[in-house]
Amino acid sequence: MKTIKFEVSNNIATITMNRPEALNALNNDFFSDMELLLSNIREDNEIRILVITGEGKAFVAGADIAEMVSMNKAEAEKFSSRGQDVFLGLEKLNMPVIAAVNGYALGGGCELAMACDIRIASSKAKFGQPEVSLGLIPGFGGTQRLPRLVGLGNALNLLLTADQISADEALRIGLVQKVTEPEQLMDEVYKLAERILSKGPHSVSLIKKVAHIGLELDFAKATRLESREFGSLFGNEGTEGMKAFLEKRKPEW
Numbered sequence: 001m002k003t004i005k006f007e008v009s010n011n012i013a014t015i016t017m018n019r020p021e022a023l024n025a026l027n028n029d030f031f032s033d034m035e036l037l038l039s040n041i042r043e044d045n046e047i048r049i050l051v052i053t054g055e056g057k058a059f060v061a062g063a064d065i066a067e068m069v070s071m072n073k074a075e076a077e078k079f080s081s082r083g084q085d086v087f088l089g090l091e092k093l094n095m096p097v098i099a100a101v102n103g104y105a106l107g108g109g110c111e112l113a114m115a116c117d118i119r120i121a122s123s124k125a126k127f128g129q130p131e132v133s134l135g136l137i138p139g140f141g142g143t144q145r146l147p148r149l150v151g152l153g154n155a156l157n158l159l160l161t162a163d164q165i166s167a168d169e170a171l172r173i174g175l176v177q178k179v180t181e182p183e184q185l186m187d188e189v190y191k192l193a194e195r196i197l198s199k200g201p202h203s204v205s206l207i208k209k210v211a212h213i214g215l216e217l218d219f220a221k222a223t224r225l226e227s228r229e230f231g232s233l234f235g236n237e238g239t240e241g242m243k244a245f246l247e248k249r250k251p252e253w
């Protein structure tokens with residue numbers, strides 16, 4: 001693949017954006033690589049957690065400005081939709097996706113991190129939506145995911161000013177879940193992945209599904225969906241987990 005390194009070990013897949021000379025800026029080659037990878041990951045029963053990180057000093061410094069500059073309106077709209085579809089594909093994967101944000105997560109990079117389920121950041125990471133400085137708006141879901149994650153006031157403050165914020169500030173507003181020393185980032189992320197891997201595999205993927213789908217439904221419908229999926233775990237994984245608790249042993253998933 002032209003833009004991505006991909007490894008799988010112990011049920012954990014890692015995508016590393018690998019165009020450090022352009023701070024891993026997102027171009028059409030990247031989306032082609034991701035489309036292929038996502039369809040392979042969906043078919044691979046061994047993979048139960050996906051980690052996404054970047055090579056070099058950036059996670060991703062945005063959509064590729066050099067590629068976008070010559071686009072016309074229709075091409076730009078198509079590029080935006082393509083990015084949105086790939087990021088939705090991540091959100092809909094039946095496994096947790098963890099962003100290990102190693103450095104700059106700007107524009108499309110912040111949007112990619114937000115399409116992941118959990119964000120762990122190096123203390124060197126920087127977050128922001130600088131599109132407004134380019135006379136643009138975010139095109140990969142940023143106007144929608146940022147308000148949902150940090151509230152409208154915090155989101156508009158970032159979107160309208162293009163300010164870059166530190167990892168600690170991102171933690172304060174709820175954009176990331178944890179900040180680590182740069183050299184501990186991947187250890188922390190893999191430790192988190194291992195903890196999730198030890199839980200009931202079906203409950204893990206159902207929690208992700210119900211939480212994401214429920215956000216798009218009204219409360220009554222969302223809680224009905226929760227009941228349905230709660231019930232689906234009885235007679236199999238849930239029953240085993242409860243029996244294991246009562247019998248004071250480890251569950252056999």
Ligand code: CAA
Nearest residue numbers: 021022023025061062063064065066107108130138139140
């Ligand atoms: N697109 C294309 N190339 C990029 C890029 C981007 N988003 N960001 C960085 N690069 C390239 C630079 O042009 C430079 O290339 P050359 O060596 O060939 O000149 C190389 O990466 C290194 O970058 P800098 O020299 O600028 O590195 P720096 O450390 O001085 O600055 C930075 C780092 C503050 C992140 C700066 O690169 C920067 O501001 N980048 C652009 C950030 C941005 O505006 N992102 C939003 C893009 S629009 C978007 O994402 C829209 C959308 O939602 C669809």
